[in-house]
Amino acid sequence: MELFDNEFKKWVEKHVHDNVTALRLRHASASPEIKEAVSQIEYRQKAADKFMKCRQMGGGAETVECSFAPQWFPTALSVEQASSATVACFHAAVVAPLRSLLDMTMGLGVDAAAIASLDGAEVTAIERDSRLCLFAGENYRDIANLKIINADSVEWLRRTDRMFDWIFIDPARRDDIGRRVYNIHDCTPDVAEILPLMLTHARDVLVKLSPMLDISATIADLRHVRKVCIVEERGDVRELLAHISRDVESDSDSTEIEAVSMDWKFSFTRAQEAAAAERYAEPAAGEYLYEPSPAIMKAAPFKLLCERFDVGALHPNTHLYVSPRKIDGFPGKRYRIEAVIPYASKYIKRFAKEYPAASVSVRNFPCTAAALRTKLKVKESDTVKVAGVTLKGGSQMLLVMRKE
Structure with a gap:
């Protein structure tokens, strides 16, 4: 129909x-x-x-037209909640290659369609909302290897004897009255509760989770985590993605953590971060400052950044890095330092004469960005950036920078 x-x-x-x-x-x-x-x-x-264009995450790929972009939508919320084409393609890359996958929370069907585009993949997608099933059926009527079922996926899985290579699940993060929820046990279905059931039907499970979740707590809750991906898109962390395997007994020290964006990826374990040496440096005019991306800030490999990119941290809690070298591939933003100014009244009073306009931020600093802007008496500008920071020895500095 x-x-x-x-x-x-x-x-x-x-x-x-x-x-x-x-x-x-x-x-x-x-x-x-x-x-x-x-x-x-x-x-x-x-x-x-x-949905119209997608790009391989991790860098090195051109943007291409999406072959599975949906054309019809039941609600504005369905557009908001669905994975983008780029993130859906990343999900497909994680599970590839495979012969069969069960999507237990189809929704609009973007993830299921992306995975069904893999060579040799047979995808069964279950959705309890009949209206979403109608729209997915309309959008993906030409994908022969995507089977859509209108049912409660947990009850369906309890009754079936089918086995799959993978199960994909994106539990609903809203409660019965529409409020956002984040805890695994508050989402529907409760993935931790039904995990034994899923692992009797598939060796591997891919779980899409809220980016608000604590990584170590997630590993402890799900017990069989092989890898956690922190997925960043367009400057925001979109999701945590947990790869669960039947034969893995996970712990937070040895589980692989991967922060990934469209331009780079960074993998490590907590044990590697604990073993890395601390390295600090003082900023200087003419050097480069490196600001980690949101996914890196979530992952927290702060000492490993120094080790792998040969940069020095300003302070254990400032999470900004400097180097005299221009480094390609750093997972974040790069700025050229124009001036390093002590945070003292005589310099604050004349700051606006030299820099009348700047964007203002703070890291590990004794006042807010708004308060610092008021003290400096500068107008807003994207050309110059001033950051109030604390250095390793405890001194506060104003770093004046321009984005590279």
Whole structure:
């Protein structure tokens, strides 16, 4: 059964680039079908950047057109909650190669479709929301190796004797009244509770989790964790991804942790971080400052950054690094230091004369960025960046920088 008829689809395609607000005003008294068509145009416009193009994470790949981009959406929330095409392709790369996978929380179906695009993969996707199943069926009707089932996936798994290479699950992170939840045990389903059931039907399980979760606590809760990925996209940590294997008994010291973005990846264990030597350095004008990305800040391999990239930390808790060399591949931002100014009243008073405008930030500093901006009396600017920082010896400095 088709979700929308051909006339509906033609109308959407004709107006897909029109201004949605103008369309709504023009068709305020139109039929429910036209109002739904306008909503579909709105969803598609919002989804364009998220689903139409994808890029391999970890660096080294060009952006390409997405072959499994959904065209029809049940709600605006379904667009928001679905994986982007880039992240879905990363999920597919994690499980590849495989013959069979069960997606227990299909949702809009982007992850299932990405995995079904792998050579030789047979994907069974289960979703308890019948409306989501209808839309996924419409979006992916041409993917023959993707089977969609409208059911409670936990009950379905309890009744079946089927075995899979992998199970993928993205538990719902909203409670019964729509509030966000983060703890594994508060999500639906509770992955820790049903983990033994999943591992009787698959040797490997991939779990998508909230980026708010503590990594060590997640490893302890899920017990069989082979690897935790911290997935960053467009400057934000999007998710934790736990690879669980039946034959692994995990502990937080030896479990592999990988921070990954579209441009780089960084893998380590807590044991390696504990064994790494501390290395500190004083900043100087003309040198380079390196600011770790959000995924690296979440992963916390702070001593290993010094070891692997030959940089010096400013302070154990400042988490900024300096080097006289221009280093490619550092997982974060790079700035050129223009001046290093003591945080003292005589320098603060004349700061605005030399730097009347700058973006202001602080790291391990005795006041907030807003308070520092007020003291310096500078206007907002993206050209110059000033960071209030604390150095290893305890002194506070203002670093004036320009982004490379």
